[in-house]
Amino acid sequence: MRILAGTLHNREIIIPSSGTIRPTSSKLRGQVFNICQGGIEGGYALDLFAGSGAMGIEAISRGASHCTFVEENRQAIYILKENLSRLQLASVTKILPFDVFKALHTLFSTQAPFSFVYIDPPYSIIEPLQGLLQTIDTLLPMTPGAFVFLETRKKAFTPPPLSTLPLISHRTSGDSDLWHFEKIDTKTR
Numbered sequence: 001m002r003i004l005a006g007t008l009h010n011r012e013i014i015i016p017s018s019g020t021i022r023p024t025s026s027k028l029r030g031q032v033f034n035i036c037q038g039g040i041e042g043g044y045a046l047d048l049f050a051g052s053g054a055m056g057i058e059a060i061s062r063g064a065s066h067c068t069f070v071e072e073n074r075q076a077i078y079i080l081k082e083n084l085s086r087l088q089l090a091s092v093t094k095i096l097p098f099d100v101f102k103a104l105h106t107l108f109s110t111q112a113p114f115s116f117v118y119i120d121p122p123y124s125i126i127e128p129l130q131g132l133l134q135t136i137d138t139l140l141p142m143t144p145g146a147f148v149f150l151e152t153r154k155k156a157f158t159p160p161p162l163s164t165l166p167l168i169s170h171r172t173s174g175d176s177d178l179w180h181f182e183k184i185d186t187k188t189r
Contacts, residue, residue, distance in 0.1 A: 043115025
């Protein structure tokens with residue numbers, strides 16, 4: 001798999017060989033970053049259920065100044081570390097090697113708010129997604145206008161209405177649904 005654009009354009013990313021980790025397709029990655037169109041430059045990115053780190057690495061390549069990766073699978077963490085090392089991104093990244101729900105409690109007190117959040121859980125995880133989105137909506141520090149994306153199996157999940165993260169768009173690509181939310185500035189409401 002290769003980085004699609006930006007400073008790391010065409011550099012290779014190693015992906016796990018196990019069938020339990022499903023990388024986001026190049027087509028879907030392209031759609032996500034076409035939506036962002038430079039809106040993440042200089043911001044902080046968060047890649048939840050990171051796998052190989054492709055989404056967060058693509059965000060850095062396209063101008064994000066830092067990315068936090070959350071992944072608990074040992075094989076994926078090994079590959080993620082290898083990718084970050086090969087691309088010399090250790091100084092602008094952080095890996096939280098534990099469960100996303102546990103990691104969120106650590107991230108609530110983060111100093112810099114996120115401008116880009118990508119959530120790509122294993123397709124078998126459906127039930128906890130509603131609570132995960134509600135927690136991100138109410139507690140995760142984000143900049144006004146932050147981009148939040150959720151990738152799910154096609155027709156397997158419909159997100160609940162959220163108070164500060166309205167659904168902007170929904171699209172289907174292959175066997176995936178992509179849900180796009182943007183953070184509302186609650187101070188100006």
